[in-house]
Amino acid sequence: MKKTSFPKQDIRVLLLEGVSASAVETFKAAGYSQIEFHEKSLPDAELRRRIADAHLVGIRSRTQLDAATLESAKRLIAVGCFCIGTNQVDLAAAQGLGVPVFNAPYSNTRSVAELVLAEAILLMRRIPQKNAQCHRGGWSKSAAGSYEVRGKVLGIVGYGHIGTQVGLLAEGLGMRVLFHDVESKLTLGNAQAAAALDDLLERADVVTLHVPETPQTRLMIGAAQLARMRPGACLINASRGTVVDIDALAAALRTGHIAGAAIDVFPVEPKGNEDAFVSPLVGMDNVILTPHVGGSTLEAQDNIGIEVAAKLVRYSDNGSTLSAVNFPEVTLPEHPHSRRLLHIHRNTPGMLSRINELFSRENVNIDGQYLQTSPSIGYVVIDVSTSEPQAAALKEALAQIPGTLRTRVLY
Numbered sequence: 332m333k334k335t336s337f338p339k340q341d342i343r344v345l346l347l348e349g350v351s352a353s354a355v356e357t358f359k360a361a362g363y364s365q366i367e368f369h370e371k372s373l374p375d376a377e378l379r380r381r382i383a384d385a386h387l388v389g390i391r392s393r394t395q396l397d398a399a400t401l402e403s404a405k406r407l408i409a410v411g412c413f414c415i416g417t418n419q420v421d422l423a424a425a426q427g428l429g430v431p432v433f434n435a436p437y438s439n440t441r442s443v444a445e446l447v448l449a450e451a452i453l454l455m456r457r458i459p460q461k462n463a464q465c466h467r468g469g470w471s472k473s474a475a476g477s478y479e480v481r482g483k484v485l486g487i488v489g490y491g492h493i494g495t496q497v498g499l500l501a502e503g504l505g506m507r508v509l510f511h512d513v514e515s516k517l518t519l520g521n522a523q524a525a526a527a528l529d530d531l532l533e534r535a536d537v538v539t540l541h542v543p544e545t546p547q548t549r550l551m552i553g554a555a556q557l558a559r560m561r562p563g564a565c566l567i568n569a570s571r572g573t574v575v576d577i578d579a580l581a582a583a584l585r586t587g588h589i590a591g592a593a594i595d596v597f598p599v600e601p602k603g604n605e606d607a608f609v610s611p612l613v614g615m616d617n618v619i620l621t622p623h624v625g626g627s628t629l630e631a632q633d634n635i636g637i638e639v640a641a642k643l644v645r646y647s648d649n650g651s652t653l654s655a656v657n658f659p660e661v662t663l664p665e666h667p668h669s670r671r672l673l674h675i676h677r678n679t680p681g682m683l684s685r686i687n688e689l690f691s692r693e694n695v696n697i698d699g700q701y702l703q704t705s706p707s708i709g710y711v712v713i714d715v716s717t718s719e720p721q722a723a724a725l726k727e728a729l730a731q732i733p734g735t736l737r738t739r740v741l742y
């Protein structure tokens with residue numbers, strides 16, 4: 332194996348929450364051998380213990396990486412969220428520590444869209460309650476309250492990667508698509524932008540939520556919004572559990588104002604498959620409950636495993652931060668003939684000139700330099716033709732520049 336600045340066999344990869352085996356294979360194929368794999372998320376104390384020595388950490392939606400946990404990870408180079416959502420990570424804290432966070436923004440979107448479409452059909456046909464009745468030995472062969480989705484209005488809240496796919500699939504079934512988003516969006520197919528969230532709620536037969544978890548989306552569907560929905564309308568939530576006031580939804584389902592719901596995400600979710608699931612929606616015949624599996628298909632998980640592991644490997648081996656969610660993005664070429672120095676710093680005036688003064692003082696020629704900044708941090712990558720000892724000395728000298736968050740040397 333090629334000699335590297337930091338021996339690959341010493342790089343510790345911690346993978347939690349049963350990420351796909353494809354992730355492990357991707358790390359192994361890239362020469363990483365210290366891979367610790369856990370099927371579940373870990374209790375807080377154990378997480379802090381295990382993350383303390385980890386260089387690369389992979390999680391899904393369950394593991395909370397708050398500021399204190401990130402600070403306890405003294406060797407951490409990067410975090411991979413093997414999913415779309417990154418709300419479980421304190422992204423600002425990670426940035427302040429010079430740790431980029433990566434995710435898989437597309438790989439499971441089709442899986443969510445397919446499930447949502449299936450649920451829209453089942454809810455409009457009142458299948459959940461008929462299914463429950465049959466399981467209890469009941470038989471209620473009736474068309475009352477059952478509708479085709481053709482010609483009905485699907486209201487999509489959050490018209491991003493998932494929302495747009497749901498819209499296109501729904502139009503294939505003859506549904507009319509309305510959407511609401513805080514950003515102005517290119518409409519696909521015959522979809523129409525609603526004037527406002529309330530407008531969408533008042534017009535849709537089925538409302539489906541595809542927003543991220545943010546302070547603005549927290550409880551965005553509460554009692555008032557549910558009351559605005561059409562009598563007999565249905566709600567689907569496969570976004571995040573905090574977006575819906577679950578008690579208000581249970582109340583609206585009990586009165587029958589909301590005819591049915593399909594809920595995949597919950598304000599509090601079990602830590603693992605052995606823990607009990609508790610929700611005010613349990614036992615309601617008109618509700619489809621699923622255990623946060625919107626993106627859990629073998630195809631999606633396999634692709635996510637490869638995608639996120641490859642991003643972590645690329646950053647670790649080469650320094651590229653393309654598609655990091657909290658970091659200036661730099662795409663870097665290979666550097667077979669030069670040493671690569673990485674410098675992550677607070678974005679303050681004069682930083683680049685201080686860095687360049689150092690190379691000029693040491694009489695080191697710069698082969699290539701790449702810089703990207705965000706409002707709070709900067710990321711400079713410098714390729715130099717120099718010896719291993721001089722590269723190590725330059726790394727140490729870079730670390731002394733005030734405002735430096737982290738330095739690495741790669742070869």
Ligand SMILES: NC(=O)c1ccc[n+]([C@@H]2O[C@H](COP(=O)([O-])OP(=O)(O)OC[C@H]3O[C@@H](n4cnc5c(N)ncnc54)[C@H](O)[C@@H]3O)[C@@H](O)[C@H]2O)c1
Binds near residue numbers: 436541
């Ligand atoms: N159930 C699952 O297994 C599962 C799987 C994948 C993703 N998700 C969740 O779905 C969310 C959406 O995924 P995506 O890939 O479509 O994300 P995306 O970022 O492509 O789209 C989100 C859209 O929501 C919009 N938005 C943000 N705040 C809004 C607000 N307050 N009101 C209206 N619109 C708002 C954004 O402008 C964007 O267009 C993810 O953040 C994740 O939490 C769940």
Ligand SMILES: O=C(O)CC[C@@H](O)C(=O)O
Binds near residue numbers: 626
């Ligand atoms: O796999 C998971 O835990 C989360 C799936 C989904 O919510 C996502 O954000 O991609």
